[in-house]
Amino acid sequence: MRYLPLTDADRRTMLAKIGVPSVDSLFRDVPERARFGKIDLPDHLGELEVERAISAMAAKNLGTGRAPSFLGAGAYRHHVPSSVDHLIQRGEFLTSYTPYQPEVTQGTLEYLFEFQTQVALIADMDVANASMYDGATATAEAVMMANRVTRRSKAVLSGGLHPHYREIVATHAHFGGFTAEFLPPDPQGQESLLDRIDNQTSCVVVQNPGFFGHLRDYAALAQACQKAGALLIVAVAEIVSLGAVKPPGAMGADIVAAEGQSLGNALGFGGPYVGLFATREKYVRQMPGRLVGQTVDTDGRRGWVLTLSTREQHIRREKATSNICTNSGLCALAFTIHLTILGEAGFTRLADLNHATAVRLAERLSSVKGVEVVNDTFFNEFTVRLPKPATSVIDALADRGILGGVPVSRLYPKESALADLLLLAATETNTDADIDALVRALKEVL
Amino acid sequence: MSTVKFTEEHEWIKVEGDTGTVGITPYAQEQLGDVVYVELPAVGKQVEKGKEMAVVESVKAASEVYAPVSGAIVAVNDKLAGEPATVNAEPMAGGWFVKIKLSKPDELNGLMDQAAYDKYVKGLH
Numbered sequence: 001m002r003y004l005p006l007t008d009a010d011r012r013t014m015l016a017k018i019g020v021p022s023v024d025s026l027f028r029d030v031p032e033r034a035r036f037g038k039i040d041l042p043d044h045l046g047e048l049e050v051e052r053a054i055s056a057m058a059a060k061n062l063g064t065g066r067a068p069s070f071l072g073a074g075a076y077r078h079h080v081p082s083s084v085d086h087l088i089q090r091g092e093f094l095t096s097y098t099p100y101q102p103e104v105t106q107g108t109l110e111y112l113f114e115f116q117t118q119v120a121l122i123a124d125m126d127v128a129n130a131s132m133y134d135g136a137t138a139t140a141e142a143v144m145m146a147n148r149v150t151r152r153s154k155a156v157l158s159g160g161l162h163p164h165y166r167e168i169v170a171t172h173a174h175f176g177g178f179t180a181e182f183l184p185p186d187p188q189g190q191e192s193l194l195d196r197i198d199n200q201t202s203c204v205v206v207q208n209p210g211f212f213g214h215l216r217d218y219a220a221l222a223q224a225c226q227k228a229g230a231l232l233i234v235a236v237a238e239i240v241s242l243g244a245v246k247p248p249g250a251m252g253a254d255i256v257a258a259e260g261q262s263l264g265n266a267l268g269f270g271g272p273y274v275g276l277f278a279t280r281e282k283y284v285r286q287m288p289g290r291l292v293g294q295t296v297d298t299d300g301r302r303g304w305v306l307t308l309s310t311r312e313q314h315i316r317r318e319k320a321t322s323n324i325c326t327n328s329g330l331c332a333l334a335f336t337i338h339l340t341i342l343g344e345a346g347f348t349r350l351a352d353l354n355h356a357t358a359v360r361l362a363e364r365l366s367s368v369k370g371v372e373v374v375n376d377t378f379f380n381e382f383t384v385r386l387p388k389p390a391t392s393v394i395d396a397l398a399d400r401g402i403l404g405g406v407p408v409s410r411l412y413p414k415e416s417a418l419a420d421l422l423l424l425a426a427t428e429t430n431t432d433a434d435i436d437a438l439v440r441a442l443k444e445v446l
Numbered sequence: 447m448s449t450v451k452f453t454e455e456h457e458w459i460k461v462e463g464d465t466g467t468v469g470i471t472p473y474a475q476e477q478l479g480d481v482v483y484v485e486l487p488a489v490g491k492q493v494e495k496g497k498e499m500a501v502v503e504s505v506k507a508a509s510e511v512y513a514p515v516s517g518a519i520v521a522v523n524d525k526l527a528g529e530p531a532t533v534n535a536e537p538m539a540g541g542w543f544v545k546i547k548l549s550k551p552d553e554l555n556g557l558m559d560q561a562a563y564d565k566y567v568k569g570l571h
Contacts, residue, residue: 319508
């Protein structure tokens, strides 16, 4: 089969064969008003001209690679060793398909098994699946899993949960027929969830560190959930935090749903990312997604297979535990290679470095007149209150070549009380010169 | 006195008074192979004759188990959670799934007795 566009001759032959005068006449059953009108596109260009035109457009972006960047809010710039990209581009990894046949896919199955092991270890949970699409969809799947486990249908979602994650859960609630109670945005990190739990609650969803950066210990909440027969779901948007912060499993979480982008994966305008999903062994049959297990072959040698597949769509069709019939394989591989290169000590050091940089940033910012750091606790991201709307400040900083953070209003456009709040993240990629430049520019624009 | 009736979907129901104990037949467990998991409904759930009531999963497949009669679930066999293989070993005894309090006892008349079911199974080969 040729992967080339059809020629006019091809078209004529095909149309003649089926007895139709033109391609347009194939669409005559579609009402005129529902059809695309004439699309005004420029004429074709040569490769060189296209390259020039696209490069000129791309140059309008202020990329994180060529500006001091303090962007975060769920997507974090970290240094990804070049070995990660080299290794994931090996043909055996890059072009491999779903590992249904263990006899020919041991390499893929083995790295997914390693991935699951790493996720379970850093989250301090019993079992993790072979990955999901991203943190937001993993969180929505966690809520639906809690509904299955508890046979209840009311989820309570913290005001510290990422607004995108909340929106994805709301979409599933709307079409999936369950109730989602959203607490108002919680920039102070002091909301109380205990009094929101009753005997109808299927789960409580929190995020740690929270969207506004606060760190909290949810052990008491976990106990309250358990007492009420509800599950505690802890979302993690910045997975590097688990190198320094008490993991959700140690707080008593029943399900952990996380975004894995920070390890191995580029910001990439928001995707593709990789969702992490972990739970307790007793709930494994209600867990969505792929699961790779370790076994032995007929000669007693160690090997890997997809296991518990009967839960899944390709076996159980519409009765499957979820419609997740795939995973973010290549992003999961990048995650695993990066974490393997770091090792346990490296992961901890990376987390410490992130926190130390963010502490320096917070100290410097609190010395700027008009800037108030809201957080008492944070990992590598925190909220500041500005004396004017944060979007105007961010635009002025961008004019000076600095990506100064994410205004909370970008994600909560209707909450005018949050308009002056700005989220700033600092990672190992931020230098002291970055911080100096930000502080200098802020003094100018405030 | 108790009566045992069978469905074409290979469930059995043993009725005592107004309550029926339900499981899957020896033929069904043999066709499924080693049972590894049984998903049971919650006690108190209302089930309807012919509608899905439980799921039985073997190394080969996952299959729905249908309610042979309508009524309320009054008990489930929790033992199956830890020892699903009981369904293979004792399908008509220790491997029972649920107990249903019958809301429409007349529905039993539409089910097969042992002789009719044996003949039905024989006809499947």
